[in-house]
Amino acid sequence: MRSIKGRIILFAILLVLISVGSSWYLASKTCEDLLLRRSIDDQGKLANSLEEALKELKRPEAVSFLSKNKGLIEDRILLYDTTGRAMWDSKPDKAKIEYLLGNLEFQEALRGTEVTKYIYNESSGHYTVNFFKKIALQDGDIVITLSRTLGEISAVRQKLSLYFFMLMLLVLCLATLFGHLIVRRILHPLGELSSVAENLALGKPARFSLVGPPEISNLARSLKEMAENLQHALENLSQQRNDLKQLIDLLPVGVILIDNEGRVRYINESAINSLDMPQGDYTGKPFIGVAGISKLMELYDTLRISPEASVEITTSKNKYLNCKGRRISKGFLLLITDMTEQRQLELARRNFMADASHEFQTPLTVIRASAEIIMDNPELPQEEERELLKKIVNQQERLSKLVDDLLYLAKLEAQPNKSMMQKRQIVDLAQLLREIVDEYRDYPQARKISWNVVIEPESANVLASPEELKKAIGNVIDNALKFTRQKYEDEDGGFISVSLIDGHTHWRIQISDNGVGISEDMTEGIYERFQRGSVSLKGRRKTIGYGLGLAITKNIIEAHGGLIELTSKAEPTTFTISLPKLPEKNRD
Structure with missing residues (x-):
């Protein structure tokens, strides 16, 4: 129960239960102690009487006497000699203990002490009281043990439990009834104030009743003044928050505010764009689930133990971001600056x-x-x-x-696109490719080299800068010519193949040669600047060119939305250039 009324009634019920339960426990323990004490006293008197009757007899006579009179005694009687061995049992049908030499109570009895021990049996729910006493007979000492099962203790406890249970039910009903009436009378004015506060929280008009006891009327007056001041403060705060949000949204720096529970309180558009996150509302979402960049998670973990930290991040789209974080009073503040350019x-x-x-x-x-x-x-x-x-x-x-x-x-x-965008026009790639091949065929280095030129389409229009495209394709053919010549020198056997193929959405240019090929260690960085090829001539490696041709070609092709690939590094070495076709709407 969360209400004050419910808590007070619950407290009263718990108090009644504790009081009745404590009373039951004290009463049952008192009865139990009285019955145990009475049983111990009775066993002590019985043991003394048996001692008087047996002390003039010998062991066989004592056993005979007890056998004749066992029906007059309710207790179980056991006789043991001084070695702890059983001599006689008045109720042999019960569990036997034939040897007691190691028993502590038996040892105490041998020293002349009357020993009483009671045990509670959980399976039967009864107490068993055992009384040990040494008796001197004519032919030696014996130890007599009296054992009594007290079933009356369980009966008394059951009756007490029944009486107290009925009393508890009665008291609970009365406590619940009177508690409800009393608490309702006390808390009714507070209930009215609670309803007014709920309306105020929901933005509804609220009327404070100033009539009632002095304490309640003073509280209502204070709440009314507080509500008016709070309303004005909320209006000003809302206006300031909107102004601040608009200002932060216009910043070129990404801003992320995280609370102490790790949830996003605010994130501006610059942060979403810098981290390549989908557009949406991230407020209230866990920061770990929102930002999927491992280094950003490392920055967040560092800020939990350090007041300030910073990391540099390279995103999957090759953006370079500088991320600075600071721990603030109610969470963490992250600032993300795009340093790509x-x-x-x-x-x-x-x-x-x-x-x-x-x-x-x-x-x-x-x-x-x-x-x-x-x-x-x-x-x-x-x-x-x-x-x-x-x-x-x-x-x-x-x-x-x-x-x-x-x-x-x-x-x-x-600026890969700026200059070429200004020079782009519709270019017939087939015609341009024929012109480039014809130009390189006339080079002196091309003598004794066989050319295989296959240009299937009559025309292949692309939107491109013809000068840059000619330079890019020419660099690849120039490399093919150069490395083929290095292998065959002035001998026959070299060939260069140039083809133009319709690739559905792209035009594909394939340039192959059977020159010296490309080594394994050069394939990964072949398009990087100053990555130069080398050939083995007369047992020595000779470096060719200065490694800018393919770097220039790659930049030009990619600036035109295309792709250059090394599709075969062994003989024949093949490069494939793919350029997007001219869109249908631009062909007319």
Whole structure:
């Protein structure tokens, strides 16, 4: 019972039950002690009488005397010699104990002490009282044991239980009736105030009755003033909360507020978008079930033992998030900042500086060495000087191409779509592919290489920047030409296959060659910048190119919504480029 009325009545009933139960227990224990004491006294008198009757007799005579008079005595009589061995039992049909030498009560009786022991038998519900006494006969000492079962104690207890149970029922009924009447009279004014408070909590108009006892009227007046002040405070708080919510929703930083029970109290749109969470209402939901990012869970666990913490998170969509948390008075506050753009720019800058400095070293070294040889040898033969100058020019061209490609790749990685979006137009991929193949067929390196060109569709329209697309496809064909030439040099046997296939939703370009192939350790990072191929020539590994072609190709193809895959690394080595078809609505 949760009401005051119910609790008071319940308390009165419990008090009655405790009082009646205690009285029953005291009464039953008193009766039990009196009956036990009376039985012990009776057994003591009986033992003394038997001692007087037997002390002039010998053991056989004593046994004969007791056998003749056992019907006059209700108690069970047992005789034992001083070794504890049973001599005679007045009721042999009952359980026998034929040897008592180790019994403590028997030992006490041998020392001349009258010993009484009572035992309660739970199975029968009766007490058994045993009395031990040593008696000196003409032919030696014996120990007489008197055993009595007190069934009257259980009978008295049953009667007491019945009387007290009837008394308890009567008292309970009276206590419930009078308690209900008295409590109702006392709590009626408080009940009226409770109804008024419930209406106030539900937002309904409430009228406080100021009539009644002084205590109740003063309480009603105070509640009325408190209700008016509370209403004004709630209105102001609601307005401030709405203003604060609108302000936080406009912040570019994600905000999550968690209570001490681990439930979300508030989460703004920026946090939902940063964590790639489905749109919805997360208020009141467990934070562990809402945020499925392990590092965010680690941050939450850390905040439970530390006032502040922070982690960096990389989401499944390659977002870089900086998450800071602080423990507050009623929970935890998490701030989530999207650092993806800053991280990408910083990473691009670092990679550019590291890669460029490494790649610039080789051509600059060649240029410097060639220039020093010319400077140190003024009388160098003209032919050798010409060769050295030619090296300088070639390395300068290599540096220029490297710088151009690096700047182009950096531009693609920083803003992959911006420049190409402005140049996109409807391009016939079949025609573009034919032009690229014809151009590379005319290269001097392409001599003695067999070409297999299969372009099935007459036209294959895509929305693309033709210059970037030509550069991307040309890089793959250029690699095929380069690595095939490295394998066969000026001999026959090399072939390059270029095909365009209708792939339902995409156009698929496959470029294959039977060149040196791609080693196992290069397959995973083949599209990364400065991942260069190498071939084995005359027992030595030779590095080819400077590893920007496929990185540029990958960025261009992906910026066009396509995909480039290495579908075969062994002979023939095959790259597949997939580009989305032009939508039907744009074909006219």
